[in-house]
Amino acid sequence: MMLRACPREKEVKELVERGQWPVAAATAPELRAHVDGCRSCGDLVLVAMAFQNARAEAVGEAKVGSAGALWWRAQLRLRNAAVERLGRPILGAQIFALAVNLLLVVGLVVWQARHGLTWFAQLPLTASFHLDSGWLDSGWFDSLLSSGWSSLVLIFAAATLALLSGVVVYLAAEKQ
Amino acid sequence: MSLTAWESALSNVLAPGANTAGAQASSPPMDDQAFAGFYERSARSLWAYLARTSGDPALAEDLMQESYVRFLCAPHSPSQLGEGEVPARRYLFRIATNLLRDHWRRPRTASIEEIPEDFFAQTGGSAQADSQMTLGPALKQMRPRERQLLWLAYAEGYSHREIAEVTGLASASIRLLLFRARRKIARLLRDAGNGRKL
Numbered sequence: 001m002m003l004r005a006c007p008r009e010k011e012v013k014e015l016v017e018r019g020q021w022p023v024a025a026a027t028a029p030e031l032r033a034h035v036d037g038c039r040s041c042g043d044l045v046l047v048a049m050a051f052q053n054a055r056a057e058a059v060g061e062a063k064v065g066s067a068g069a070l071w072w073r074a075q076l077r078l079r080n081a082a083v084e085r086l087g088r089p090i091l092g093a094q095i096f097a098l099a100v101n102l103l104l105v106v107g108l109v110v111w112q113a114r115h116g117l118t119w120f121a122q123l124p125l126t127a128s129f130h131l132d133s134g135w136l137d138s139g140w141f142d143s144l145l146s147s148g149w150s151s152l153v154l155i156f157a158a159a160t161l162a163l164l165s166g167v168v169v170y171l172a173a174e175k176q
Numbered sequence: 177m178s179l180t181a182w183e184s185a186l187s188n189v190l191a192p193g194a195n196t197a198g199a200q201a202s203s204p205p206m207d208d209q210a211f212a213g214f215y216e217r218s219a220r221s222l223w224a225y226l227a228r229t230s231g232d233p234a235l236a237e238d239l240m241q242e243s244y245v246r247f248l249c250a251p252h253s254p255s256q257l258g259e260g261e262v263p264a265r266r267y268l269f270r271i272a273t274n275l276l277r278d279h280w281r282r283p284r285t286a287s288i289e290e291i292p293e294d295f296f297a298q299t300g301g302s303a304q305a306d307s308q309m310t311l312g313p314a315l316k317q318m319r320p321r322e323r324q325l326l327w328l329a330y331a332e333g334y335s336h337r338e339i340a341e342v343t344g345l346a347s348a349s350i351r352l353l354l355f356r357a358r359r360k361i362a363r364l365l366r367d368a369g370n371g372r373k374l
């Protein structure tokens with residue numbers, strides 16, 4: 001399709017947009033004759049007038065609601081989004097702490113498996129050996145420390161560290 | 177976190193850039209009073225655009241409300257940046273155009289029983305306005321995109337550049353698309369016997 005713009009199209013369009021077209025046509029017969037003979041301008045006048053009439057009627061029949069209701073609906077949506085955004089660091093910290101804990105557990109299991117779970121094997125022996133001789137003077141605590149119980153302490157320390165790291169991440173994310 | 181800190185954080189999110197907007201904005205962000213005025217001036221023309229391009233007044237009402245809510249929620253909208261009414265209006269039409277496009281892309285699931293009776297009364301009733309009687313059937317034969325382009329150009333009086341901003345099309349292609357659409361609807365209007373109105 002050839003795209004041929006008429007040089008007078010702009011002039012005609014301005015008249016139609018200002019709502020002066022039928023009046024202008026009556027006072028300017030030369031322009032009227034041009035529009036009658038020019039397909040491009042003829043199309044423009046026909047289409048633009050049809051749309052402007054349709055717009056005027058549609059605007060008249062429009063039933064618009066309250067602006068206040070829309071304003072508060074938007075505020076509510078913004079508030080919900082803000083609350084959700086503020087909750088994101090907590091979730092991130094929880095996921096991070098969980099991931100660190102899991103890693104530590106897996107690491108410890110692998111480490112202990114390589115050492116043949118020696119502390120686990122000694123645990124019942126140690127407990128039964130000192131059962132008759134009392135709590136304090138039995139050296140039970142010393143044997144725990146010297147045996148595999150130190151690994152349990154290590155696990156608790158690591159878990160505490162992981163939790164603390166989660167809190168640190170949360171605080172850092174919150175500052176952002 | 178203390179209540180004050182939460183309130184402060186919330187207000188920062190609700191009014192993003194409130195402390196730093198002075199450098200880039202020429203006027204303050206839109207408050208509820210300014211919005212009410214803007215709504216009063218723009219709602220009817222937005223409804224007209226949506227109703228005539230979709231052919232469904234009920235849908236137009238829904239999309240219009242959603243357009244305003246999204247307009248107010250958008251962090252970089254002209255309303256937040258205080259850029260003035262003309263860009264704000266263009267941005268609003270852009271949101272509405274996108275919503276309408278999403279609606280057309282969505283698979284249609286509504287059954288005939290779900291459509292209210294007044295929908296048929298509005299589209300075929302005897303009380304229908306004259307221009308709608310002539311333009312309506314012609315518009316129905318146009319593609320949705322063509323309807324949008326024609327409405328924006330000839331009902332809203334937007335320039336090619338503004339139409340490109342609203343529709344997301346390349347500015348260079350608007351001229352050709354609009355020329356074709358205008359020729360097509362002019363032929364349909366003439367066939368319907370509307371040419372005598374010239």
